[in-house]
Amino acid sequence: MNGVGETAVGTTAAAPLANVTGGPSVQLPTAFGFFTARAWTDEGTGVEHLSVTSPVRPESAPLVRLHSECLTGDVFASYRCDCGEQLEQALTLIAEHGGTVLYLRGQEGRGIGLANKIRAYALQEGGADTVEANEQLGLPVDGRDYSAAAAILHTMGLDHIRLLSNNPIKGSKLAAFGITVEEMVSSEVPSREQNRRYLQTKRDRMDHRLALLEDQPIHQS
Numbered sequence: 763m764n765g766v767g768e769t770a771v772g773t774t775a776a777a778p779l780a781n782v783t784g785g786p787s788v789q790l791p792t793a794f795g796f797f798t799a800r801a802w803t804d805e806g807t808g809v810e811h812l813s814v815t816s817p818v819r820p821e822s823a824p825l826v827r828l829h830s831e832c833l834t835g836d837v838f839a840s841y842r843c844d845c846g847e848q849l850e851q852a853l854t855l856i857a858e859h860g861g862t863v864l865y866l867r868g869q870e871g872r873g874i875g876l877a878n879k880i881r882a883y884a885l886q887e888g889g890a891d892t893v894e895a896n897e898q899l900g901l902p903v904d905g906r907d908y909s910a911a912a913a914i915l916h917t918m919g920l921d922h923i924r925l926l927s928n929n930p931i932k933g934s935k936l937a938a939f940g941i942t943v944e945e946m947v948s949s950e951v952p953s954r955e956q957n958r959r960y961l962q963t964k965r966d967r968m969d970h971r972l973a974l975l976e977d978q979p980i981h982q983s
């Protein structure tokens with residue numbers, strides 16, 4: 763079991779999208795560059811998401827990062843995972859090349875929530891890997907649902923994208939919602955001593971495309 767299977771995928775018909783509503787587009791100057799931001803509400807769950815966009819160069823499909831909320835990584839710059847550094851890299855790349863970071867809230871710990879993620883960390887300190895820890899808690903290894911993300915992308919006109927991700931499952935789940943992923947663009951950041959086992963598990967048990975680079979400068983396409 764590698765985390766696939768919560769969503770029935772494989773039919774040619776697009777899976778049902780969430781009902782989302784978008785608010786106004788506002789300016790968002792940041793340390794990474796100038797963006798426009800828009801909040802989105804999933805009317806079914808009440809969860810609010812944020813799109814952060816830089817104008818797209820017309821020559822290629824827009825670069826899109828679906829970033830799952832990770833409070834410890836994104837806000838506190840935790841080295842237990844690579845989320846914070848991936849978010850920084852995505853904002854830097856998208857400021858330069860154009861595209862959208864879609865920040866998906868309610869996806870802590872691959873969908874298990876903040877408190878359960880911290881419980882899983884405690885089990886990992888006892889020897890479990892990130893997959894085993896979720897399983898020991900009786901929780902899905904990857905419970906993330908992309909129906910709201912896909913609905914937001916469709917509403918934004920982002921039907922054909924280049925997906926900034928190391929996770930092929932994310933690409934196939936988006937495809938089930940009628941989003942054409944023209945290319946998977948690596949979002950790998952150098953590993954650290956503190957997150958190497960976590961990243962090895964993602965590579966070996968969750969099919970993430972990771973070379974496990976160590977302390978090398980990051981080069982993007």
Ligand SMILES: [Zn+2]
Nearest residue numbers: 832835843845
């Ligand atoms: Zn994280």
